[in-house]
Amino acid sequence: MKLTFDFYQRPDVTLVARELLGKLLVTNVNGEHTSGIIVETEAYSYREKACHAYNERRTKRTEVLFADAGTAYVYLCYGIHSLFNVVTNKIDVAEAVLIRAVEPKENIEAMMCRRNMKELKTSLTNGPGKLSKAMGIDQSYNSRSLLKSDIWIEDIGVSYHSNEIISDARIGVGYAQEDALLPWRFSVKESIWVSKGNNKYKII
DNA sequence: GCAATGATTTACT
DNA sequence: GTAAATCATTGCC
Numbered sequence: 001m002k003l004t005f006d007f008y009q010r011p012d013v014t015l016v017a018r019e020l021l022g023k024l025l026v027t028n029v030n031g032e033h034t035s036g037i038i039v040e041t042e043a044y045s046y047r048e049k050a051c052h053a054y055n056e057r058r059t060k061r062t063e064v065l066f067a068d069a070g071t072a073y074v075y076l077c078y079g080i081h082s083l084f085n086v087v088t089n090k091i092d093v094a095e096a097v098l099i100r101a102v103e104p105k106e107n108i109e110a111m112m113c114r115r116n117m118k119e120l121k122t123s124l125t126n127g128p129g130k131l132s133k134a135m136g137i138d139q140s141y142n143s144r145s146l147l148k149s150d151i152w153i154e155d156i157g158v159s160y161h162s163n164e165i166i167s168d169a170r171i172g173v174g175y176a177q178e179d180a181l182l183p184w185r186f187s188v189k190e191s192i193w194v195s196k197g198n199n200k201y202k203i204i
Numbered sequence: 205g206c207a208a209t210g211a212t213t214t215a216c217t
Numbered sequence: 218g219t220a221a222a223t224c225a226t227t228g229c230c
Contacts, residue, residue: 044211075225075226076226079225080212081213100211
Protein backbone atom coordinates (compact mmCIF):
# COMPACT_ATOMS: atom_id res chain seq x y z
CA MET A 1 0.00 0.00 0.00
CA LYS A 2 1.33 3.41 -1.01
CA LEU A 3 2.17 5.69 1.92
CA THR A 4 -0.29 8.55 2.26
CA PHE A 5 -0.06 12.23 3.13
CA ASP A 6 -0.92 11.38 6.75
CA PHE A 7 2.23 9.29 7.11
CA TYR A 8 4.51 12.12 6.01
CA GLN A 9 2.79 15.08 7.63
CA ARG A 10 3.39 13.94 11.22
CA PRO A 11 5.30 16.41 13.41
CA ASP A 12 8.20 14.16 14.52
CA VAL A 13 10.68 13.86 11.66
CA THR A 14 12.82 11.31 13.54
CA LEU A 15 9.77 9.08 13.97
CA VAL A 16 9.07 9.24 10.24
CA ALA A 17 12.74 8.50 9.53
CA ARG A 18 12.60 5.41 11.76
CA GLU A 19 9.33 4.17 10.27
CA LEU A 20 10.61 4.53 6.70
CA LEU A 21 12.98 1.63 7.42
CA GLY A 22 11.53 -1.50 5.81
CA LYS A 23 9.36 0.49 3.39
CA LEU A 24 9.68 0.02 -0.38
CA LEU A 25 10.95 2.88 -2.53
CA VAL A 26 9.54 2.52 -6.05
CA THR A 27 10.41 4.43 -9.24
CA ASN A 28 9.09 4.15 -12.75
CA VAL A 29 11.61 5.96 -14.92
CA ASN A 30 11.74 5.65 -18.70
CA GLY A 31 9.46 2.63 -18.52
CA GLU A 32 11.80 0.82 -16.12
CA HIS A 33 10.04 -0.16 -12.90
CA THR A 34 12.60 -0.52 -10.10
CA SER A 35 12.29 -0.77 -6.33
CA GLY A 36 14.33 -1.23 -3.16
CA ILE A 37 13.71 -1.63 0.56
CA ILE A 38 14.85 1.34 2.63
CA VAL A 39 17.46 0.26 5.20
CA GLU A 40 19.08 3.58 6.18
CA THR A 41 17.73 7.12 6.69
CA GLU A 42 18.68 10.45 8.26
CA ALA A 43 16.41 13.16 9.69
CA TYR A 44 16.93 16.89 9.06
CA SER A 45 15.12 19.83 10.62
CA TYR A 46 15.12 23.63 10.33
CA ARG A 47 15.93 23.61 14.06
CA GLU A 48 19.48 22.29 13.57
CA LYS A 49 22.53 23.48 11.69
CA ALA A 50 23.06 20.49 9.41
CA CYS A 51 19.83 21.31 7.58
CA HIS A 52 19.92 23.45 4.45
CA ALA A 53 16.88 25.29 5.80
CA TYR A 54 18.44 25.89 9.22
CA ASN A 55 16.85 28.77 11.08
CA GLU A 56 14.04 28.87 8.49
CA ARG A 57 16.41 30.09 5.81
CA ARG A 58 14.41 30.35 2.61
CA THR A 59 16.24 30.42 -0.70
CA LYS A 60 15.37 29.16 -4.14
CA ARG A 61 16.92 25.80 -3.26
CA THR A 62 15.48 25.35 0.25
CA GLU A 63 11.97 26.45 -0.71
CA VAL A 64 11.13 22.81 -1.45
CA LEU A 65 11.75 21.89 2.19
CA PHE A 66 8.89 24.19 3.20
CA ALA A 67 6.53 22.45 0.78
CA ASP A 68 3.79 20.01 1.77
CA ALA A 69 4.60 16.60 3.25
CA GLY A 70 5.37 13.86 0.75
CA THR A 71 7.29 16.14 -1.63
CA ALA A 72 10.65 14.94 -2.98
CA TYR A 73 13.71 17.12 -2.30
CA VAL A 74 16.51 16.15 -4.67
CA TYR A 75 19.68 18.23 -4.64
CA LEU A 76 23.09 18.01 -6.20
CA CYS A 77 25.93 17.26 -3.79
CA TYR A 78 29.61 17.77 -4.61
CA GLY A 79 28.52 18.71 -8.12
CA ILE A 80 28.05 15.07 -9.00
CA HIS A 81 25.51 13.23 -6.89
CA SER A 82 21.75 13.59 -6.56
CA LEU A 83 20.62 13.06 -2.97
CA PHE A 84 17.01 12.04 -2.41
CA ASN A 85 14.92 13.30 0.53
CA VAL A 86 11.25 13.22 1.47
CA VAL A 87 9.74 16.38 2.96
CA THR A 88 7.82 15.78 6.20
CA ASN A 89 5.71 17.75 8.71
CA LYS A 90 3.21 20.46 7.85
CA ILE A 91 3.50 22.93 5.03
CA ASP A 92 5.91 25.78 5.93
CA VAL A 93 7.72 23.55 8.46
CA ALA A 94 11.07 22.60 6.91
CA GLU A 95 11.89 19.02 7.81
CA ALA A 96 12.92 16.07 5.65
CA VAL A 97 14.24 12.53 5.68
CA LEU A 98 17.28 11.63 3.58
CA ILE A 99 17.23 8.11 2.14
CA ARG A 100 20.83 6.85 2.48
CA ALA A 101 20.64 3.19 1.43
CA VAL A 102 18.22 0.60 0.04
CA GLU A 103 18.23 -3.15 -0.54
CA PRO A 104 17.53 -3.75 -4.25
CA LYS A 105 14.22 -5.58 -4.74
CA GLU A 106 12.67 -5.45 -8.22
CA ASN A 107 14.39 -5.20 -11.60
CA ILE A 108 17.88 -5.37 -10.17
CA GLU A 109 19.26 -5.76 -13.69
CA ALA A 110 18.04 -2.32 -14.67
CA MET A 111 19.64 -0.84 -11.56
CA MET A 112 22.98 -2.46 -12.33
CA CYS A 113 22.73 -1.15 -15.85
CA ARG A 114 22.18 2.43 -14.59
CA ARG A 115 25.24 2.02 -12.34
CA ASN A 116 27.36 0.31 -15.02
CA MET A 117 27.86 -2.77 -12.87
CA LYS A 118 28.19 -6.32 -14.14
CA GLU A 119 27.63 -8.22 -10.91
CA LEU A 120 25.45 -7.65 -7.88
CA LYS A 121 27.31 -6.14 -4.96
CA THR A 122 26.21 -4.08 -1.96
CA SER A 123 27.93 -1.08 -3.54
CA LEU A 124 25.00 -0.98 -5.98
CA THR A 125 22.84 0.99 -3.53
CA ASN A 126 24.71 1.41 -0.19
CA GLY A 127 24.98 5.20 -0.27
CA PRO A 128 22.73 8.20 -0.96
CA GLY A 129 24.28 9.07 -4.32
CA LYS A 130 24.45 5.43 -5.36
CA LEU A 131 20.83 4.55 -4.72
CA SER A 132 19.63 7.67 -6.51
CA LYS A 133 21.52 6.66 -9.61
CA ALA A 134 20.40 3.02 -9.36
CA MET A 135 16.77 4.08 -8.99
CA GLY A 136 17.01 6.62 -11.81
CA ILE A 137 16.38 9.63 -9.55
CA ASP A 138 17.90 12.91 -10.75
CA GLN A 139 17.39 16.66 -10.38
CA SER A 140 14.23 16.58 -12.47
CA TYR A 141 12.47 14.84 -9.57
CA ASN A 142 13.06 17.77 -7.23
CA SER A 143 9.75 19.12 -5.82
CA ARG A 144 7.81 16.16 -7.29
CA SER A 145 5.05 14.75 -5.05
CA LEU A 146 5.48 11.14 -3.96
CA LEU A 147 1.70 10.95 -3.64
CA LYS A 148 0.92 11.34 -7.31
CA SER A 149 3.78 10.64 -9.68
CA ASP A 150 6.06 7.90 -11.00
CA ILE A 151 8.05 7.79 -7.78
CA TRP A 152 6.59 6.73 -4.42
CA ILE A 153 7.06 4.71 -1.21
CA GLU A 154 5.00 1.63 -0.26
CA ASP A 155 4.26 -0.12 3.03
CA ILE A 156 4.97 -3.81 2.50
CA GLY A 157 4.09 -4.83 6.05
CA VAL A 158 7.64 -4.63 7.41
CA SER A 159 8.43 -2.63 10.53
CA TYR A 160 11.24 -2.80 13.02
CA HIS A 161 11.33 -2.76 16.77
CA SER A 162 13.70 -0.22 18.32
CA ASN A 163 16.17 -2.97 19.24
CA GLU A 164 16.52 -3.87 15.56
CA ILE A 165 17.43 -0.30 14.63
CA ILE A 166 20.79 1.41 15.05
CA SER A 167 20.57 5.10 15.92
CA ASP A 168 23.75 7.06 15.29
CA ALA A 169 25.25 10.44 14.39
CA ARG A 170 24.67 11.52 10.81
CA ILE A 171 27.34 11.21 8.15
CA GLY A 172 29.33 14.08 6.67
CA VAL A 173 27.77 16.89 8.70
CA GLY A 174 30.77 17.83 10.83
CA TYR A 175 30.31 21.47 9.83
CA ALA A 176 27.09 21.54 11.88
CA GLN A 177 29.07 21.68 15.14
CA GLU A 178 27.05 20.50 18.15
CA ASP A 179 24.13 19.44 15.97
CA ALA A 180 26.40 16.98 14.19
CA LEU A 181 26.17 14.83 17.30
CA LEU A 182 22.40 14.35 17.13
CA PRO A 183 21.64 10.60 16.79
CA TRP A 184 19.45 11.18 13.76
CA ARG A 185 20.80 8.48 11.48
CA PHE A 186 18.78 5.29 11.52
CA SER A 187 19.68 1.94 9.99
CA VAL A 188 18.52 -1.67 10.07
CA LYS A 189 20.92 -3.58 12.31
CA GLU A 190 20.82 -6.87 10.40
CA SER A 191 21.04 -5.39 6.89
CA ILE A 192 24.18 -5.76 4.79
CA TRP A 193 23.00 -2.97 2.48
CA VAL A 194 23.65 -0.11 4.92
CA SER A 195 26.20 2.50 3.79
CA LYS A 196 29.72 2.42 5.14
CA GLY A 197 29.73 6.11 5.93
CA ASN A 198 32.45 8.59 5.31
CA ASN A 199 35.62 8.32 7.39
CA LYS A 200 36.87 11.64 6.16
CA TYR A 201 34.61 13.82 8.28
CA LYS A 202 33.86 11.29 10.96
CA ILE A 203 33.14 12.69 14.39
CA ILE A 204 34.71 10.94 17.34
C1' DG B 205 30.52 39.14 -10.71
C1' DC B 206 33.51 35.91 -8.07
C1' DA B 207 35.33 32.53 -4.85
C1' DA B 208 34.34 28.88 -1.55
C1' DT B 209 32.27 24.65 -0.46
C1' DG B 210 29.72 20.37 0.18
C1' DA B 211 23.98 15.41 3.61
C1' DT B 212 29.77 11.78 -1.97
C1' DT B 213 31.90 8.36 -4.86
C1' DT B 214 35.57 6.42 -7.23
C1' DA B 215 40.01 5.46 -8.69
C1' DC B 216 44.41 5.56 -7.59
C1' DT B 217 48.96 4.65 -4.77
C1' DG C 218 44.84 5.81 2.88
C1' DT C 219 44.65 9.87 -0.23
C1' DA C 220 42.95 12.66 -3.81
C1' DA C 221 40.36 13.94 -7.86
C1' DA C 222 36.02 14.64 -10.03
C1' DT C 223 32.76 18.55 -10.82
C1' DC C 224 29.00 22.31 -10.32
C1' DA C 225 24.79 24.47 -8.19
C1' DT C 226 24.15 27.24 -4.45
C1' DT C 227 25.51 30.64 -1.44
C1' DG C 228 27.41 34.75 0.49
C1' DC C 229 30.12 38.55 -0.04
C1' DC C 230 32.24 42.22 -3.05
